[in-house]
Amino acid sequence: MATPYAYFKKQIVPLAEAxxxxxxxxxxxxxAVFEGIRGNWNTEEQQIYLFRLKxxxxxxxxxxxIMRIEFPYENEELYSIATxxxxxxGYREDVYIRPLAYKxxxxxxxxxxxxxxDLLMFIAPFGPYLDIEKGARCCTSSWRRVEDTAIPARAKIxxxxxxxxxxxxxxxxxxxxxxxxxxxxxxxxEGSGENIFIVQNxxxxxxxxxSNILVGITRDTAITLAREELGMxxxxxxxxxxxxxxxxxxxMTGTAAHITPVVELDHRPIGxxxxxxxASRLVRLYFEVxxxxxxxxxxxxxxxxxxxxx
Numbered sequence: 678m679a680t681p682y683a684y685f686k687k688q689i690v691p692l693a694e695a696x697x698x699x700x701x702x703x704x705x706x707x708x709a710v711f712e713g714i715r716g717n718w719n720t721e722e723q724q725i726y727l728f729r730l731k732x733x734x735x736x737x738x739x740x741x742x743i744m745r746i747e748f749p750y751e752n753e754e755l756y757s758i759a760t761x762x763x764x765x766x767g768y769r770e771d772v773y774i775r776p777l778a779y780k781x782x783x784x785x786x787x788x789x790x791x792x793x794x795d796l797l798m799f800i801a802p803f804g805p806y807l808d809i810e811k812g813a814r815c816c817t818s819s820w821r822r823v824e825d826t827a828i829p830a831r832a833k834i835x836x837x838x839x840x841x842x843x844x845x846x847x848x849x850x851x852x853x854x855x856x857x858x859x860x861x862x863x864x865x866x867e868g869s870g871e872n873i874f875i876v877q878n879x880x881x882x883x884x885x886x887x888s889n890i891l892v893g894i895t896r897d898t899a900i901t902l903a904r905e906e907l908g909m910x911x912x913x914x915x916x917x918x919x920x921x922x923x924x925x926x927x928x929m930t931g932t933a934a935h936i937t938p939v940v941e942l943d944h945r946p947i948g949x950x951x952x953x954x955x956a957s958r959l960v961r962l963y964f965e966v967x968x969x970x971x972x973x974x975x976x977x978x979x980x981x982x983x984x985x986x987x
Contacts, residue, residue, distance in 0.1 A: 679768045683799035684758045689765065692799055700783035702792055707836025709779035710740035713932040715803070716763055716772035716981065717967045725763050725772060726969040726978035728932075730756055732894045737776055740832035745789040746778045750796065756979060762800045763981035773803035773933075777835075806933035807854060809960060812940030812952055813929060815868070817918055818844040818856035822866035822889045830889040845869040855929065857921070857942065860889045865916040871929035871937070872896040874911075875921060876955045881911040888915065895930040898977075902962050907955070926953035936963050 685695035703709035712733045716725040734755045741748040759774050766772075781795035807813050820843045823830065828837045840858075848856035848869070857873060860866040865873055865884050872893040874883045881903050884890055903909040921927050927939040927947045938956040939947055952960070965971040969978045 679766050679802070681800050682762050682765045683797060684762065685797045685799075686795070689758075689761060695797060695799060697781070698783050700785070701779070702782050702784060703779035703835065705785070706780070706787055707834065707839075708744065708789060708792075709777055709835040710737060710744050710746060711775060711777040711833050711835060712737045714759065714774040714776070715932050715967065716768075716774060716800075717969075717978075718769060718771050719968045719970070722969065723769070723982065724969065725768065725981045726967065727759060727763070727774065727981060728967045728979075729894050729898070729977050730759060730979050732897070734776070736833070736894070737778065740834065741778050743829050743832040744834060746780065747794045748778055748796070758798055760979060760981045762798060764983070766800050768800070768802060770802055771804060773801050775799050775801070779835075803933075806931075806935075807929075807937045809935060809937050810952070812938040813854040813934075814852075814941040815855045815857050815939050815943075816848050816851060816853040817943055818847055818858045818869075820844045820847065820856070820858060822858040822860050824861055825889050830891055831886070833891060841869040855934075855939075857939075859918065862915075863918070864888050865918060865921065866890055868929050868931070868934075871931035871934045873916070873921075873939075874899065874928050874930065875916065875924035876926035876928075876953065877920070877924055879909070881909055881955075882916060882920075883911060883913055884916055885913040893931060895932055895935065898963065898966070899928075899930045899936055899959060902959060902966070903955075906962055907958060909955070921947065924948070926955050928956045928959070935967075936960050 681692040683692045683695035776798040780792045782792040823840045844856035858866045866888045867890045900911045929937045938952040966974045
């Protein structure tokens, strides 16, 4: 049986022992940044592959810079911690690694300066987030995506996810799978935890960073696979809400959601209301890549178990 572990206070301990105090600054004020890293189970090889570790930890470091969190860790040390957590926990299924850098001082008062910083990392099993084969039924959220001048969109700050939680719950309670948020100008921004693409005239189109998106690692993966394997160009530009209604296809990308087609928005079918040919090809390629089955992209995959079946 798998036993989850965590990196906490500079040592690896059983997850049940990794506890913070109720006065911890990050808990009270949302002053933490994090990453979500997928570990994908390959049954034939009896191996878990962590996907794009370097890019995730590079982005975590950038988030720390924005939030004035000291982060003295080199990537090689972070890779070692992440793979050790998987190996020690012993999972034989898809997992999720959550590194979180946070203001650890137990003190009241809103600020970022004169506080202690720390890093924790934990592992948990993590299956499908959305039904990829069925596709996602979405609604346009009444909640707008937070402006970069309010909470920086380029950083994965824990506090900003109150915005996502409001949108996600609104969508779910109204019978939808996911929400799509607009920016303050009324253009498409992103889902509650996913980037958005449409297929239009043989090209992929996706909102630019100026639409207050988190520039996603799965987003970059989809752009790369579309270019290298499908010969498709991706255009970054503002997208209006009604363009999704008339798009040939629409899809969402994210660590949790993988690549998921959007088959309906606001009770309007997108395309023919099911997974389209571009999404189908990208999904197939993507799962080959993240499970270590496509050697061309082996540099994106970090194996965790030392013994691998030949």
